[in-house]
Amino acid sequence: MKKDYYGILNLGKEATKEEVEKAYRTLALKYHPDRNPDDPSAAEKFREVTEAYEVLSDPDKRAQYDQYGFASDDQEMPFQYHHVNLDDALRMFMNSFGSGFGSFFGGGDPFGETAFSRRGPEHGEHRAVTLKITLDEADHGVEKEIEFTHLITCTDCSGSGSKGGKPPLECPECGGSGSKRSVRRLGPVQYVTTTACMRCGGEGSIISDPCTRCRGRGMVRETARKSVSVPPGVDSGNRLRISGMGDAGERNAPSGDLFLLIDVQAHRFFERKGDDLYCEITVSYPQAVLGSTVKIRTLEGTVEMKVPSGCAPNTVLRLKGKGMPNIRTPSRRGDLYVKVKVEVPKRPSIKERSLIKKLMDAQGQRKEFG
Numbered sequence: 363m364k365k366d367y368y369g370i371l372n373l374g375k376e377a378t379k380e381e382v383e384k385a386y387r388t389l390a391l392k393y394h395p396d397r398n399p400d401d402p403s404a405a406e407k408f409r410e411v412t413e414a415y416e417v418l419s420d421p422d423k424r425a426q427y428d429q430y431g432f433a434s435d436d437q438e439m440p441f442q443y444h445h446v447n448l449d450d451a452l453r454m455f456m457n458s459f460g461s462g463f464g465s466f467f468g469g470g471d472p473f474g475e476t477a478f479s480r481r482g483p484e485h486g487e488h489r490a491v492t493l494k495i496t497l498d499e500a501d502h503g504v505e506k507e508i509e510f511t512h513l514i515t516c517t518d519c520s521g522s523g524s525k526g527g528k529p530p531l532e533c534p535e536c537g538g539s540g541s542k543r544s545v546r547r548l549g550p551v552q553y554v555t556t557t558a559c560m561r562c563g564g565e566g567s568i569i570s571d572p573c574t575r576c577r578g579r580g581m582v583r584e585t586a587r588k589s590v591s592v593p594p595g596v597d598s599g600n601r602l603r604i605s606g607m608g609d610a611g612e613r614n615a616p617s618g619d620l621f622l623l624i625d626v627q628a629h630r631f632f633e634r635k636g637d638d639l640y641c642e643i644t645v646s647y648p649q650a651v652l653g654s655t656v657k658i659r660t661l662e663g664t665v666e667m668k669v670p671s672g673c674a675p676n677t678v679l680r681l682k683g684k685g686m687p688n689i690r691t692p693s694r695r696g697d698l699y700v701k702v703k704v705e706v707p708k709r710p711s712i713k714e715r716s717l718i719k720k721l722m723d724a725q726g727q728r729k730e731f732g
């Protein structure tokens with residue numbers, strides 16, 4: 363059985379990790395079963411793109427697939443296909459993109475509190491707060507105290523909205539049904555329309571004496587503090603979910619969730635792309651010519667790096683495993699890429715001038731080009 367995982371995600375074999383993520387996200391959102399309730403084939407496509415993503419987003423599995431994926435006739439080293447079922451696929455999708463994917467569907471500002479669409483009365487609303495952390499904290503993981511506001515059940519009326527917890531009265535307008543029927547006749551045809559009762563807002567009951575603390579709402583706004591643990595490897599755009607810390611649900615329904623929107627601040631020395639880090643160092647001309655061992659302060663302590671002799675300006679050297687931890691597998695780290703710049707002194711000392719002059723005499727001068 364052959365499966366073209368690249369084809370499934372519409373990618374070429376050279377696709378980068380970011381391209382794999384992006385392609386998967388686009389297709390997973392397109393085929394997500396919640397979005398395609400009337401199309402049973404969408405769930406299978408969703409499952410399939412997730413399976414492809416599971417393999418291509420994991421460097422080890424991808425390498426194995428690249429090597430053996432299309433040679434399954436080879437009985438010695440066939441690629442082990444991982445069949446992902448729909449439940450696994452839905453779970454993986456949630457893990458990859460945070461559970462509040464309502465915001466992907468709803469559009470709008472993902473960092474605004476309005477991004478999380480209302481789920482209806484069976485859940486309280488989700489809340490979101492942005493959590494700024496440093497690159498160092500993203501590297502090690504960190505415990506942070508966050509402050510946020512959410513709605514909690516009013517303790518004065520136990521969420522009933524009625525003063526002293528008195529039971530609400532049946533709505534006199536609709537007789538407790540919450541809806542109003544109107545009948546309209548057009549010739550021989552009778553049209554019956556049902557609309558929500560205006561008086562009680564479709565509740566079927568009215569509060570005659572509202573609770574003074576919550577003004578009949580059943581909920582009050584509260585500023586809360588909570589200590590949260592941010593795992594190593596998080597990056598800007600990641601969302602962490604804290605279950606049940608959103609708004610309280612109406613009439614004792616479960617609370618919504620709180621989402622932490624991670625914002626990793628820029629670092630003075632390192633630039634981050636995925637799990638890899640990038641930096642620049644400047645060495646002297648003799649160091650570049652003769653080679654040198656330099657020390658680089660990484661997030662995990664100082665490491666020594668060999669600048670090879672004859673190092674041309676802007677050479678990029680790689681320090682394997684000195685990047686950021688991978689959020690899913692923190693023991694696996696990205697790499698650190700060091701760009702070596704060569705300094706040309708603007709104002710050499712008299713001694714330097716005479717030495718450089720000697721070098722020029724030894725090398726001769728190149729004056730004609732082209």
Ligand SMILES: [Zn+2]
Pocket residue numbers: 533534535536537538539540541559560561562563564565566567
């Ligand atoms: Zn009513």
Ligand SMILES: [Zn+2]
Pocket residue numbers: 516517518519520521522523524573574575576577578579580581
């Ligand atoms: Zn109240």
